[in-house]
Amino acid sequence: MTKKLLLLGILVALLITLITADYSFSQTAPVVSIKANKKSYKAGEQGFLTISFKLKDKVKIPKDPGVELELTSTSVEGIGMQDFSGGDSEYIESNRVKYNFKIPSDVQDQSLTITGNVKFGYCDSNTGVCKKGNKSFSVTVKIKKK
Numbered sequence: 001m002t003k004k005l006l007l008l009g010i011l012v013a014l015l016i017t018l019i020t021a022d023y024s025f026s027q028t029a030p031v032v033s034i035k036a037n038k039k040s041y042k043a044g045e046q047g048f049l050t051i052s053f054k055l056k057d058k059v060k061i062p063k064d065p066g067v068e069l070e071l072t073s074t075s076v077e078g079i080g081m082q083d084f085s086g087g088d089s090e091y092i093e094s095n096r097v098k099y100n101f102k103i104p105s106d107v108q109d110q111s112l113t114i115t116g117n118v119k120f121g122y123c124d125s126n127t128g129v130c131k132k133g134n135k136s137f138s139v140t141v142k143i144k145k146k
Helices: 002-026
Strands: 031-036 040-042 046-054 068-071 077-081 096-102 111-124 130-144
Touching: 031 111, 031 130, 046 111, 068 077
Parallel strands: 040 130
Antiparallel strands: 031 046, 046 096, 068 111, 077 096, 111 130
16 A cells, blocks of 8 residues: 555655646747947947837736846947836837947947847736846948048
8 A cells, every 4th residue: 555655655756746847848949139239320429229028928028127238349339228117017118128329439340349248037928927038139330431
């Protein structure tokens, strides 16, 4: 009888493990893309990077923790994230956020490569379970001559 109870206990534990593992892996990270708002800029001009999230069903980007962008290149001056806190929901309303930057006024190059990392959270809107994501990026822009 004790062997049967032990076997039953092992089967129940295995079943719980399988169900939990299936749920924890079911939340798919969004596909993230980063693009500049224009292909070319003048020296000293401001622009922005658009960070777009392609979300799976029932996955949303929370306002807290916020989307963060860290520049790893010194080719442009980072100004900061545009405000995306509007609305009543705890999730961002759009699947896009924008990061402002400025081209240096003394730039001599014909093109600049902007590199960095985007950190963000993503949540299952039904359960509220959240995970963290990270995406490295590289965007090249042309510099117009004055």
